[in-house]
Amino acid sequence: MKKFAVVAAMATAFLGSTAYAAELEVTHWWTSAGEAAAIAEFAKIFEEQTGHTWVDSALSGSGTGANPVIISRIIGGDPMGATQMNTGRDAEELIQAGLMRDLTDIVADLDIDSFYVDQTLLEPCRYEGGLYCLPINIHSWDWLWLSTAAYEKIGQPVPTNWDEYVASWPALQEAGILPFGLATGWPINGIPGVLMNGIGGADLVKRINADKDPEAVRGPEFRKVAEALDALRKVTSPETMVPSFGDVGNQLLAGEAAGNIHGDWLAGDLQIAGGVPGEDYECLPALGVGDQLTGGGDSFYFPVLPEGTDPAVIEAQEQLARILISPEAQLKFNMVKGSMPIRTDIDLSGANACMQKAIALLGNGLLPSGDSSLSSDTQQQLQDLDLEFFADESVTVDDYIERRAEIIASAD
DSSP: OOOOOSSOOOOOOOOOOOSSOOEEEEEEOOOSHHHHHHHHHHHHHHHHHHOOEEEEEEOSSHHHHHHHHHHHHHHTTOOOSEEEEESSSTTHHHHHTTOBOOOTTTTGGGOGGGTBSOGGGGGGGEETTEEOOEEOOBBOOOEEEEEHHHHHHTTOOOOSSHHHHHHTHHHHHHTTOEEEOOBSSGGGGGHHHHHIIIIIOHHHHIIIIISOOHHHHHSHHHHHHHHHHHHHHHTOOGGGOBSSHHHHHHHHHHTSEEEEEOOTTHHHHHHHTTOOBTTTEEEEEGGGTOSOEEEBOEEEEOBOOOTTOOHHHHHHHHHHHHHHTSHHHHHHHHHHHOOBOSBSSSOOTTOOHHHHHHHHHHTTOEEEOHHHHSOHHHHHHHHHHHHHHHHOTTSOHHHHHHHHHHHHHTOO
């Protein structure tokens, strides 16, 4: 594991330009206020440095809703110029089928192995000696977000860890404040992994995500995780859920909800809404008890374009690939997105308090996230189970544990 430089040069290599401009369609699922502002930074730099046009194609539904659309277009012969997907196994079948461009020669002179903060991020991008994607950030689900306003209302200090947070729930409920704000749909799916790290511990994460050990799911440490998940569903209800994670951020800032478990991209929306960490909200990595984060994030892939495609479009693909991991783009994008840059050689002295906490933990190494370790099919099975568990209290903790163990036992 490498450490970020505190101060480094910001020079970006000259990327060249074509004799005429091309349009490059870019698909992604960044649709919240913070996400849209972040992707706009990439688009601005791309257009300024190349003269090409970024054609933005935002897809709703995060990975669960957008991935099928992206994959079907590529398989169906209507590929986009570039697409964002999770850093992990979501695109492995497309790579194996020869439908993604090998980027090895395109970035050969950039010596990417020298500046990626964690080489494990590149592993899902490599296949039979080729490089088929470029991770552009490090995201982690492992964050507990707490509302300063909510705790001021009940006259208690903001909790510093998970146990203190749980202990505050009765006082919050008595004051009419939601102990836990929650958005409908996919945001539920990230919660078990955060509990698994913070409550179950790093070894449990490795045994389940990396080793795919069903007995770890059946063991006492995961039972604590399932019981914590059960406690969370008892202080939430469909009537109190909001449409998006950005809406939960607004609840936190207003003091209407006291806490939320969500990935660090929530920081982008809180920032857009005017929230300041340490003043309007607190962010606790690994529930305030762990010393490692699960690591994943986003990568960009560049589909093989049909024969006869304008050469300027193909060149635009190559230029975008280089820009996405350039020091300038990395800094501007991630400062807005709330994620950690993949480069070790850029100045992060201006990062907010939450990102600084994350950077401090990177030296301990990243734990394998489900996104990076498990196939899309396994991820979908787990997500369906989590949604069912939250929606149906007749699914007991024992049921949940055994069904999750069975999914992990058959995971590929």
